[in-house]
Amino acid sequence: MDFHENTSPDIKLFLHRIVIAYEAEAATYFNQCKTTKKFGKFNFKNFARKVFDPCPTEILGNLYxxxxxxxxxxxxxxxxxxxxxxxxxxxxxxxxxxxxxIILAYQLPYQQKEAVPQSVEKSEDGSSTAEEKTSRKKKKSGSKNVI
Structure with a gap:
């Protein structure tokens, strides 16, 4: 099913096509499960690719x-x-x-962790930096209470 027949799709029509396509793909998937007697989870990742891959990346956030x-x-x-x-x-x-x-299945593989700078000074609210916290842990683990 082609989700993107025109350049500016109507969102309601686009949503309707998503629902219809899901019902068709789910029917196919669960009928295959019945014949093989192996039931599993529906793969939203493949379905999401069919839906969102043709969309330009810059409009995805607004589309969601x-x-x-x-x-x-x-x-x-x-x-x-x-x-x-x-x-x-x-x-x-x-x-x-x-x-x-479908949105999570499509977006999660593309997420990247942002690096947090280690040498950041104390923030305005007075909380400790990551370096201070690790140095405190080293001090605590290195010092033993002797009685």
Missing amino acids: VQLFETSSEYMHMHRKSQAGIRNVPQSILFIPELLMN
Whole structure:
């Protein structure tokens, strides 16, 4: 399913396509699980890639916010708050939960830890720096109380 047929997709239509695609992929996945008798967890990472890879990276943050803002209106408009297969309770998710699952699955692999500078002076509120805390730990572990 092509999520990006036009250059400026309507968010409601985009959300509707996400829900429909999830229901189709979940049905396929859980039918395969029934035939092989091996049940597992639905892979949101692959599904999220299908949804968000065609989107330009610079609009993703705004797109995520717009999807969440539109989700309540979408649920009211379609008179449904859940997506999934009725016969398979493991597949049923609330629409905001579905959005959160695909956004987290898509974003987490790309997150990078920011380096915290070690030689930062005391902050304005008077809290200790990382160097002072480690030196205190060394002093505590090095000094033994002798009676």
